[in-house]
Every structure is written in C-alpha cells, then in structure tokens.
Amino acid sequence: MSTDAAGLGRGRAVGFMVPALVLIGVFLVFPALWTIYLGLTDFRLTGLAAADPKFVGAENYTAALGDERFHTSLWLTVQFVLGSAVIGQAGLGFAIAWALRDRSGPVRRVVEGLVLLAWILPSSVVAFLWIALLDGDQGTLNALLRTDGFAWLLDHPMASIVLFNTWRGTAFSMMLYGAALESVPPSHLETARLAGASAFQQLRDVVFPRIRGHMLTNLLLISLWTFNDFTAFQLTAGGPEGRSEILPVYIYNVALNGGKLGFGAAVSFLVLLINLVLALVYLRLLRGRRGVAA
Amino acid sequence: MISLHGLTKEYPGGVRAVDALDLEIADGEFFALLGPSGCGKTTLLRTIAGLETATAGRVTIGGTEVTGLPPGRRDVAMVFQDYALFPHMDVTTNIAYPLRIRKVPRAEREAKAAETASRLSLSELLARRPGQLSGGQQQRVALARAIACHPRAFLFDEPLSNLDARMRLEARTFLKRLQRELAVTTVFVTHDQGEALAMADRIAVMSAGRIMQVGTPAEVFQRPANTFVASFIGSTPMNLLPGVVRDGALHVAGAVLPRPDGVADGEEVVYGLRPEYMDLAEGEHADGFAGKVSVVENLGTAYLVTLDCGEHLVQAVVPEDAEPAPGAAACAVPRHRRALVYRDGELVTP
Ligand SMILES: Nc1ncnc2c1ncn2[C@@H]1O[C@H](COP(=O)(O)OP(=O)(O)OP(=O)(O)O)[C@@H](O)[C@H]1O
Ligand SMILES: [Mg+2]
Numbered sequence: 128m129s130t131d132a133a134g135l136g137r138g139r140a141v142g143f144m145v146p147a148l149v150l151i152g153v154f155l156v157f158p159a160l161w162t163i164y165l166g167l168t169d170f171r172l173t174g175l176a177a178a179d180p181k182f183v184g185a186e187n188y189t190a191a192l193g194d195e196r197f198h199t200s201l202w203l204t205v206q207f208v209l210g211s212a213v214i215g216q217a218g219l220g221f222a223i224a225w226a227l228r229d230r231s232g233p234v235r236r237v238v239e240g241l242v243l244l245a246w247i248l249p250s251s252v253v254a255f256l257w258i259a260l261l262d263g264d265q266g267t268l269n270a271l272l273r274t275d276g277f278a279w280l281l282d283h284p285m286a287s288i289v290l291f292n293t294w295r296g297t298a299f300s301m302m303l304y305g306a307a308l309e310s311v312p313p314s315h316l317e318t319a320r321l322a323g324a325s326a327f328q329q330l331r332d333v334v335f336p337r338i339r340g341h342m343l344t345n346l347l348l349i350s351l352w353t354f355n356d357f358t359a360f361q362l363t364a365g366g367p368e369g370r371s372e373i374l375p376v377y378i379y380n381v382a383l384n385g386g387k388l389g390f391g392a393a394v395s396f397l398v399l400l401i402n403l404v405l406a407l408v409y410l411r412l413l414r415g416r417r418g419v420a421a
Numbered sequence: 422m423i424s425l426h427g428l429t430k431e432y433p434g435g436v437r438a439v440d441a442l443d444l445e446i447a448d449g450e451f452f453a454l455l456g457p458s459g460c461g462k463t464t465l466l467r468t469i470a471g472l473e474t475a476t477a478g479r480v481t482i483g484g485t486e487v488t489g490l491p492p493g494r495r496d497v498a499m500v501f502q503d504y505a506l507f508p509h510m511d512v513t514t515n516i517a518y519p520l521r522i523r524k525v526p527r528a529e530r531e532a533k534a535a536e537t538a539s540r541l542s543l544s545e546l547l548a549r550r551p552g553q554l555s556g557g558q559q560q561r562v563a564l565a566r567a568i569a570c571h572p573r574a575f576l577f578d579e580p581l582s583n584l585d586a587r588m589r590l591e592a593r594t595f596l597k598r599l600q601r602e603l604a605v606t607t608v609f610v611t612h613d614q615g616e617a618l619a620m621a622d623r624i625a626v627m628s629a630g631r632i633m634q635v636g637t638p639a640e641v642f643q644r645p646a647n648t649f650v651a652s653f654i655g656s657t658p659m660n661l662l663p664g665v666v667r668d669g670a671l672h673v674a675g676a677v678l679p680r681p682d683g684v685a686d687g688e689e690v691v692y693g694l695r696p697e698y699m700d701l702a703e704g705e706h707a708d709g710f711a712g713k714v715s716v717v718e719n720l721g722t723a724y725l726v727t728l729d730c731g732e733h734l735v736q737a738v739v740p741e742d743a744e745p746a747p748g749a750a751a752c753a754v755p756r757h758r759r760a761l762v763y764r765d766g767e768l769v770t771p
Contacts, residue, residue: 312503312505314501314502314503314505315505315507317470317472317492317499317501317505318499318501318505318518318566319518319522320472320491320492320493321470321471321472321492321493321495321497321498321499321519322493322518322519322522322523322570323492323493323494323519323522323523324493324522328522332507332518333507336507336508336509337508337509
C-alpha cells in the first residue's frame with residue numbers, strides 16, 4: 128500500500144521530483160562542488176596553470192588561513208555586517224517602523240517612499256550617486272558642509288561603505304518590522320502604559336518578546352546579504368590600501384585581478400562555511416524560541 | 422471619586438465620540454456605562470484612563486486633576502476586553518507587572534501576586550502561561566493584575582463579553598462581591614443591560630456621546646427619563662404609543678384612558694408602559710387596547726404577545742398556559758399606576 132497522501136505511488140512521485148532535483152544539481156550543487164575542486168588546485172586565470180591546473184591539496188586553504196590580508200578582510204567584514212546590517216539597517220529600520228507605527232497620511236508615505244527608493248534603485252546608479260555625494264573635489268557633501276577637498280572615500284572608506292549600505296538596505300528591515308509591529312495588540316501596549324512603563328520598558332516587555340521571531344529572521348537575512356554584498360566595490364574597490372576590502376571584494380581582487388582562481392575558490396568556500404555557521408546559529412536561536420513558546 | 426466636567430473627545434475626522442459630558446462618580450461606587458454600540462462608552466473610559474487626550478473639559482480622579490497627565494500617572498487600572506495578558510510571562514509575572522514597573526522588590530511583589538491570586542482562586546496556576554489558561558481563568562488573571570497594584574479606580578471595558586453565557590453569570594456575581602470587598606471606585610462599560618442592572622450601584626445610559634440618564638438600576642428601569650432610555654432599557658422593549666389629551670382623557674391607539682398627572686388638555690404625548698404591566702383580557706374593554714394577536718413569542722416562563730391594534734402594535738407579557746392563539750381577538754389592559762407619559766421625549770409623570 129502506498130502511504131503518500133497524494134496517492135501517486137513511488138515511481139510517479141520520483142518522476143515529479145526529478146526535474147527540480149536536476150535543476151538544483153546543475154545550478155547549485157555542481158558549482159559548489161566545482162568550487163571545492165578548484166580550491167584544491169593551482170588554477171589561474173592566465174599562464175601555464177590556466178591550461179593545466181595541478182592538484183595542490185590543502186595548500187590554498189592553509190595559505191588563505193595564514194594570509195594577513197584574509198584576516199584583515201574578515202575583520203572588516205565583521206565590522207561591515209555589524210555596523211551596516213545589525214546596527215544600521217535593523218536598528219534604523221526598527222526605529223523608523225516604530226516612529227511611523229500609528230502615523231498615517233503624507234508623512235508616512237513620504238518617509239516610506241524615500242526609504243524604499245534607496246532599495247529599488249539599481250546598484251550601479253546608487254553607487255554613482257554616492258560617489259557624486261562623497262567626492263573630494265566636486266562632492267555634494269563637501270558643498271553642504273563647506274569642507275572643500277575632503278576625500279571621504281579615501282579618508283573614511285569603511286565608515287562610507289557602512290553608511291552607504293545602511294542607507295541602501297534599511298527598507299527591508301523597516302517593512303518587515305512595520306508588519307511585525309502590526310501584530311502587537313494595542314491593548315498590550317496600553318496595559319504597559321497604564322502601569323507607567325517607559326518607552327524602553329514597553330519595548331522590552333511587550334514589543335520585543337512578541338516580534339522576536341521576526342527580528343531573528345530579519346537579522347539572519349540581512350547579515351547573510353551584507354556578508355556577501357559586492358556593491359561596496361563600486362564605491363571604494365576595497366581601497367585605499369585594502370582598508371575597505373571586505374571578503375567579497377577580497378575574493379574578486381585575488382581571483383580576478385590577481386588571477387589566482389584556485390586560491391579565490393578556496394576563500395569562497397571558506398566564506399560559504401562561515402555563512403553556513405551564521406545561518407545555523409540563527410536557526411538554533413529561532414528554534415529555541417519555538418521551544419519556549421510551546 | 423471621579424469627576425468629569427464638560428469632557429469632550431473629538432476624533433480626527435470630526436467624530437464627537439464624547440460630547441461635553443458632566444459626571445460625578447462617588448468613592449467606592451460601582452458605576453456602569455451603558456449604551457448602544459458606537460455611543461462612545463469605550464472612548465469615555467479611555468479618556469478617563471488617559472489613553473485618549475480630551476479635546477476639551479477636565480477629568481479629576483480622587484481630587485487631583487489628571488486631564489494632562491499620562492496614563493501611567495493617573496493611578497488607574499484597566500481590564501480590556503481581550504484581557505491583554507503578556508503571553509511570554511507566567512501568571513505571577515503578569516500579576517506583578519505593574520508592581521515591577523513601580524520598582525517594588527521582587528520578593529515583595531511576588532508575595533503580593535500570590536496573595537492576590539489566592540483571593541481569586543488562581544493559586545494552582547501561578548506558574549502557567551496565559552496560553553495554558555481557559556478564558557475564565559485569563560479573565561481572573563487580568564483582574565488580579567488590576568487589583569494587585571491598589572489603584573484609585575478600576576476601569577473595565579466589557580471584561581465579561583468573551584465568556585460564555587453561564588460563566589458570565591458566575592463572573593458577574595463574583596465581580597460584584599469582589600468590588601464590594603475592595604471598595605475601589607469602578608467604571609464598567611457594557612452594552613448588556615442585564616449586566617449593568619445586576620451589578621451597578623448606578624448606571625449612566627449614553628447615546629451619541631451624551632448621557633441620557635444617570636440613576637440607580639431601579640430608577641433607570643422604573644422611571645426612564647426619556648423615550649430613548651425607555652426604549653433601550655428592559656428585556657422586552659417598552660410600548661411607546663403616541664396619544665393626545667382631549668376632554669380630560671388620554672386617547673391612545675383607540676383606547677380612552679384617564680388623564681395622567683402633569684399634562685394638560687390638547688397636548689400631544691407619548692404613552693409608555695412595559696409589556697410586563699399589560700394584562701391580556703378577552704372581550705372589549707373601554708380602557709384597553711383591542712386588537713388581533715399577530716405574534717406570540719416564547720420567553721421561557723412567559724409569552725410576549727404582539728397585538729395589532731390598527732395603526733399601532735401593542736405588546737403584552739402573559740404567563741405560561743395563558744397565551745392566546747395567533748389571529749384571536751384580544752384586549753391589552755394597562756395597569757395605570759405603572760404608566761409613564763412623555764412630552765417632547767421627556768418624562769412628565771411625577
Ligand atoms: N480611533 C478612532 N478614530 C475615529 N473614530 C473613532 C475611533 N474610535 C472610535 N471612533 C468612533 O467614535 C464613536 C464611539 O466609539 P466607541 O468605541 O467609544 O463606541 P462604544 O460605545 O465603545 O461601542 P461598542 O459598544 O461597539 O464598543 C464611534 O462612532 C466610532 O466610530
Ligand atoms: Mg467599546
């Protein structure tokens with residue numbers, strides 16, 4: 128007897144699955160395996176090793192883990208994720224959503240519209256806008272602040288890309304938190320207010336416990352996106368002197384500019400592992416919450 | 422004591438939910454706000470609590486003017502229709518929440534929560550979360566949270582409406598007894614007049630943001646001050662029949678009745694009498710409403726009979742086993758002493 132609910136039988140069920148599995152295999156599993164394989168060779172963009180890559184074992188991995196530039200890049204990425212995603216996008220997004228929660232009319236529409244605009248514009252366009260904003264000679268910001276000739280992207284490259292990515296991605300957090308705040312019953316907030324709770328106490332006792340799941344999901348998504356975000360390259364290209372070289376930019380620089388494809392593949396795989404660990408930690412936290420709620 | 426002076430609340434968009442309202446609620450009184458849906462009961466309660474800011478007028482609680490104070494500094498506790506228990510806190514923490522905000526030390530507030538809980542028979546449930554409680558238990562936890570912080574007033578917004586009919590009767594008795602014991606001024610919003618009549622010391626009947634009558638349940642029931650209250654209060658609606666005083670007698674719906682006190686010849690009035698005070702008789706009576714039985718409704722231990730008297734419908738309540746057959750001719754004879762007469766919508770019977 129078949130036990131499947133649809134009553135397809137094993138053969139036909141497999142038949143339905145195969146196209147999806149083939150697609151996943153071709154476009155996801157194969158590139159991942161290929162990356163692992165490349166990471167074990169000395170494959171290069173040009174030269175002899177391009178035609179005939181040799182197997183070098185774990186050499187690329189040990190080299191990467193011992194590379195000062197990789198360490199710096201990892202540390203910069205952590206700063207980038209914490210600064211622009213966790214504090215910047217999530218913090219600002221929540222603040223805007225909270226401020227707008229029972230506001231309606233033009234103020235709300237204008238703020239939401241502006242924030243969303245930053246999210247939907249193509250990245251090459253916004254990169255150009257920000258370069259125009261921050262440029263040392265003709266930049267809008269310098270004109271506004273009367274700090275002529277101050278090269279923001281050169282003097283504060285990390286701060287620049289953190290701010291940029293915050294501006295760019297806040298919309299997602301704002302929308303998600305906005306929807307989450309709708310699920311907080313007004314009577315709960317009012318009960319807290321009647322008890323004399325301050326805004327901070329209302330957030331701590333009523334709002335955060337209720338939207339914890341939304342917060343974790345949001346943090347997971349924006350952390351992973353920011354970790355892998357390449358748009359910053361268009362502002363600073365990792366420079367000057369690698370001072371804003373976050374991991375995706377580092378990989379691009381070593382693999383395509385430096386030509387060391389094998390080495391780049393090894394670093395890519397390491398990044399993949401870090402992402403996986405990040406995701407697992409968040410999922411564990413999320414599951415912990417379900418356990419408590421049940 | 423709660424006093425309201427000229428209290429007005431106008432929502433953006435121009436809805437006047439509370440309209441220049443004056444009211445005094447005595448210390449320790451159980452006061453019910455009663456009225457049809459949308460008449461502004463909730464708005465009035467929320468304005469007293471400070472959850473809505475008054476457009477005009479003043480609110481005074483216990484002698485202190487609180488009109489400009491935020492809700493947290495008015496020292497009132499509110500129980501919402503949905504109870505508003507915090508789902509991630511257990512019963513103890515929920516009950517002790519207002520005390521925690523007031524920085525009462527943990528041991529003290531937990532003792533207080535346990536004491537309040539035992540008073541409301543919740544001692545077994547202290548470690549549970551709200552999701553693990555029945556509706557009635559949740560309601561008692563919400564009450565306990567309101568009681569534990571010893572506020573100057575309780576504000577209840579239809580706290581019984583989520584209970585089933587039987588539980589509601591129990592909760593009524595329980596709540597009334599509890600309020601007696603605590604003697605805390607209580608404002609209770611309901612659209613269920615049975616609840617208001619059963620529990621309240623005094624009732625305010627509201628309509629469209631205004632108070633139509635304030636009085637004890639007996640006053641409001643027996644002597645409705647105007648035709649709105651007369652038609653609103655009572656399990657079966659009062660007969661309100663237009664009549665005219667002529668030649669020293671009151672002519673109403675084909676009946677000629679003795680002229681009531683307080684009205685003069687030539688005046689147009691409305692004659693009001695509860696169906697319970699109509700007796701059904703057979704045959705013709707000069708001082709009765711003769712008509713044809715059109716509907717007979719079963720009320721359990723009695724029947725509500727609707728007579729078609731030509732232009733008007735007259736209702737009478739008859740005991741069991743005495744109900745007429747639909748279509749039969751009958752005559753409803755009023756008990757004159759119970760009759761009320763309204764002129765221009767206001768009661769004139771002394
Ligand atoms: N936030 C609001 N904005 C605008 N109008 C409102 C708002 N809240 C209530 N109203 C209006 O104010 C009037 C009074 O509403 P309120 O909720 O006080 O009625 P209620 O007597 O409590 O009714 P119910 O018995 O149905 O709860 C209604 O006409 C309602 O539409
Ligand atoms: Mg209401």
